[in-house]
Amino acid sequence: MAKTKFSKETYLMWYEQMLLMRKFEERAGQLYIQQKIRGFCHLYIGQEAIAAGAMSTIKADDNVITAYRDHVHPFIKGVEPKYVMAELFGKSTGVSKGKGGSMHMFSQPHRVFGGHGIVGGQIPLGAGIAFAEKYKGTNNVTLCYMGDGAVRQGALHEAFNMAMLWKLPVVFIIENNNYAMGTSVERTSNVIELYTLGESYDMPAAPVNAMSVEAVHDAMEIAVAHCREGKGPYLLEMKTYRYRGHSMSDPAKYRTKEEVEEYKAQDPIQRVLTTLLEKKYASEAQVEAINEKVNLIVDECVKFSEESPFPDASELYKDVYAQEDYPFIRE
Amino acid sequence: MAQIVKMPKLSDTMTEGVVSKWHKSVGDTVKNGDLLAEIETDKATMEFESFQDGVLLYRGIEEGQATPVDAVLAILGEAGEDFQPILDEYNKGAAKPTEEPKAETAQPKAEPKADEAPATAEVKAQPAAESKPAEVKKPHYLKKKVQVLMVA
Numbered sequence: 001m002a003k004t005k006f007s008k009e010t011y012l013m014w015y016e017q018m019l020l021m022r023k024f025e026e027r028a029g030q031l032y033i034q035q036k037i038r039g040f041c042h043l044y045i046g047q048e049a050i051a052a053g054a055m056s057t058i059k060a061d062d063n064v065i066t067a068y069r070d071h072v073h074p075f076i077k078g079v080e081p082k083y084v085m086a087e088l089f090g091k092s093t094g095v096s097k098g099k100g101g102s103m104h105m106f107s108q109p110h111r112v113f114g115g116h117g118i119v120g121g122q123i124p125l126g127a128g129i130a131f132a133e134k135y136k137g138t139n140n141v142t143l144c145y146m147g148d149g150a151v152r153q154g155a156l157h158e159a160f161n162m163a164m165l166w167k168l169p170v171v172f173i174i175e176n177n178n179y180a181m182g183t184s185v186e187r188t189s190n191v192i193e194l195y196t197l198g199e200s201y202d203m204p205a206a207p208v209n210a211m212s213v214e215a216v217h218d219a220m221e222i223a224v225a226h227c228r229e230g231k232g233p234y235l236l237e238m239k240t241y242r243y244r245g246h247s248m249s250d251p252a253k254y255r256t257k258e259e260v261e262e263y264k265a266q267d268p269i270q271r272v273l274t275t276l277l278e279k280k281y282a283s284e285a286q287v288e289a290i291n292e293k294v295n296l297i298v299d300e301c302v303k304f305s306e307e308s309p310f311p312d313a314s315e316l317y318k319d320v321y322a323q324e325d326y327p328f329i330r331e
Numbered sequence: 332m333a334q335i336v337k338m339p340k341l342s343d344t345m346t347e348g349v350v351s352k353w354h355k356s357v358g359d360t361v362k363n364g365d366l367l368a369e370i371e372t373d374k375a376t377m378e379f380e381s382f383q384d385g386v387l388l389y390r391g392i393e394e395g396q397a398t399p400v401d402a403v404l405a406i407l408g409e410a411g412e413d414f415q416p417i418l419d420e421y422n423k424g425a426a427k428p429t430e431e432p433k434a435e436t437a438q439p440k441a442e443p444k445a446d447e448a449p450a451t452a453e454v455k456a457q458p459a460a461e462s463k464p465a466e467v468k469k470p471h472y473l474k475k476k477v478q479v480l481m482v483a
Contacts (some may be wrong), residue, residue, distance in 0.1 A: 030382040033339035035400075040343070249342030251375045 004218055008281040010056060012290070015276055016215050017055060018048040018269045019063065019294045021072040024081055024225070027298050028071065028088055036305075037088045040117075041102045042069040044127035046243040049268035050175055051076050053216025054143060057224050065113040065126045068103035069175070069242075077110040085301035091308035098311045099319070111140075112236050114315070120146060120153030123172070127159040130170035142170040143226040149180025152188050152198065160233070164201040167232035169225045172203075174237045175210075179247045182254040185280035203235050210238035211266040333388060333408030335415045338365070339379055345372040346398045349397045350404070355387045361407055368404070386410045389418065 007234050012219065025043040032041045044051070049070045058076070066073045070210045074084050079095060087094025088102055095107045096115070105115040113129060116122040126144025152172055163170055178185055185192050198205030204226065208219040216238065222233035241263040245252040252260075276282045282290075320326075338348050349371040355361055367381045385407030392398050406414045429447060 026382075028378070033379075034337070034342055035340050037342070063385070227475070249345075249374055251377045 004214070006043060006134065006197075006214060006217070008279075009212075010271060011279075011281050013056070013087040014026045014052045014284075015097075015269070015272045016211070016290050016294065017075065018052045019186050020081065020297060021048045021051060021075065022269060023294050023298045024085070024301065025071060028085070031088070031245065031302070033132055037102065038090070039101050040068065040105075041248045042246065043086070043242070043244045043248075044069055044072045045251040045264065047175060047177060047210070047238075047240045049213040049216050050145075050210050050240060052212045052268075053210075054173075054220050056217050058141065058143065061140045062112065062224075063111045063120045063129050063133070063140060063142040064145070065129060065142065066115065067119065067122055067150060069147065070103065070105045071114045072106055073115075074105050074110065074112045076093065076143075077107070077112050079105075079110050079112060081297060082301040082304040083107075084103055086305040086308050089305040089308070090310060091305055092315070093139070093277065093304070093308040097315065097319070099315065102301075114318055118277075119247070120150035122146065123150065123153070123156050124159040126170055126172070127163045127168055127233075130163065130168035130227075131166065134166070134168055139228050140143070140169070141224050141284055142168075143173060144170050145173045145175055146184050147180065148174060148194060151176075151194050152180070156197075157200075160198070160201045160203060160235075163186065163232050163233040164203050167230065169227035169230070170233045171220070172233060172235045172238065174235070175221040175276075176237055177240050178243045179242075179246065179254065180254075184254070193237070194237055203233055205235035205237070207223070207237045207239060210240040211263070211268050211271070213268055213272060264309070265327050276283070279314065308320035332383065333412050333414040334383055335402045335403055335405050335417065336381065336383065336407060337404040338391075338398050338404045338464055339370070340371045341374050341377045341379070343371060343373045344374070345400060347399045348372055348396050350392055350394055352391060353394055356388050357390060358410070359387050361387050381384050381407070386412075388412060414443055449475045 007191060022045060025045050028037060028041060028142065054076050060078070064073050064077055071084055071088070073320065074095060075081060075243060083093065083095045087100055087105060090098045090101060092098045094100070095102050095112075098185055099313060100106060100115060103115055103117045106112060115127070123144060124147055126142055130142040133142065146156075149323070160172070162168070163172075163260055176185065176194055180188060187195070191197060193207065195205040195207045209215045215258050219236050226232070226234050241262060243260060249309045274289065276287065341348065341466055350368050351371045352369040354368055361367060361381045361384065363384050365381050366378055368379050369376050370379050386409060387405060388408050389406040391403040391405055398404065403418065406418060408414055464467045
């Protein structure tokens with residue numbers, strides 16, 4: 001496959017966006033242990049190229065749905081980070097009005113459909129959103145993200161079958177970080193090249209080196225164009241790695257430090273930084289300016305969240321059921 | 332300016348932590364991201380990386396001792412700085428009624444053993460030499476249909 005040439009502006013955008021994701025998540029981790037963020041918290045650190053590579057390929061009306069490692073997916077669709085941080089704090093200014101928390105980032109105007117806590121639950125939902133788009137005759141594409149653990153769920157097969165049968169415009173994106181919590185891909189099935197599952201349904205599929213944002217972009221561009229032209233779904237297996245544990249309380253003793261270091265040596269942000277400097281797209285001073293800008297944005301996210309109020313008690317029953325007099329609700 | 336490093340809440344159910352190993356001594360320079368201590372929670376032994384910069388001025392507890400979440404774990408600041416005022420002020424403040432005496436009387440645990448940790452911490456590290464992202468084997472039956480998009 002021919003490698004796309006990327007402009008200076010694209011590299012600068014990737015660097016800034018990926019650095020923002022990394023710094024945002026690092027801060028979220030710190031705030032968690034200081035108990036500003038409670039409950040569950042799954043960080044995206046190490047996997048940034050997957051989100052950044054999608055940013056440069058989709059349009060405003062496209063849909064995004066993912067599982068619970070979902071803090072940065074709203075950024076793909078242009079949600080301002082401070083609203084995600086406020087959601088992590090459980091504040092009323094959060095994307096889900098402070099009632100969703102870490103695992104439930106929704107933004108209807110941005111067409112971000114969550115944030116789902118049930119492993120693999122978002123796979124048929126993603127196919128359903130794509131069905132709605134096809135039914136309405138739009139050419140909007142749905143990006144449906146899942147982890148390597150979710151791939152072992154039965155719902156995946158029914159969703160793949162129907163998506164293929166009805167030629168739904170959905171890109172199924174496996175974020176394969178090698179471990180379903182602490183269980184390695186090798187221990188969950190004989191099929192360890194996850195993209196080959198598409199073959200069972202004649203779904204076009206490909207593996208992608210997701211430590212490279214360029215590779216992610218090129219793969220996404222092909223897959224999104226395929227969907228947009230009405231040719232049906234596409235499966236991409238993003239081979240990535242998370243540097244932190246599965247969640248905040250995971251000491252990650254199931255893997256070696258050497259393995260983690262091996263992946264950190266291929267860090268997607270570092271790679272883009274090297275390109276920026278080598279091709280003289282940016283000077284050291286310009287890079288420093290971006291780093292400072294990103295730190296300021298994250299500081300602003302925290303300040304905004306600290307200063308926002310918690311939801312009012314009257315919000316408790318709102319947005320739970322569409323039917324207002326649903327029998328379970330007693331005032 | 333000296334700053335207090337509190338005992339972090341490393342799991343949702345953690346109420347106190349035991350320092351099973353200090354990785355920095357008083358006088359050492361600590362940078363954001365440096366491993367400060369290994370902390371045994373109710374679930375597992377976690378590595379605690381500092382998110383502050385400074386010289387380690389004070390360690391609140393010794394190895395093997397427990398202290399509640401939010402109690403003083405350490406103090407970072409500039410070399411030679413007097414941290415006593417900030418320590419006194421903190422201990423006078425929020426953490427007072429129940430936590431303060433507990434922090435002082437915490438019994439040193441006799442050598443926390445690795446086998447005391449819960450099962451999650453005991454899963455053996457698996458060498459995953461075959462899981463590098465750059466090495467993708469393409470099954471023969473897929474050769475026609477699959478576009479290989481790997482970029483080095």
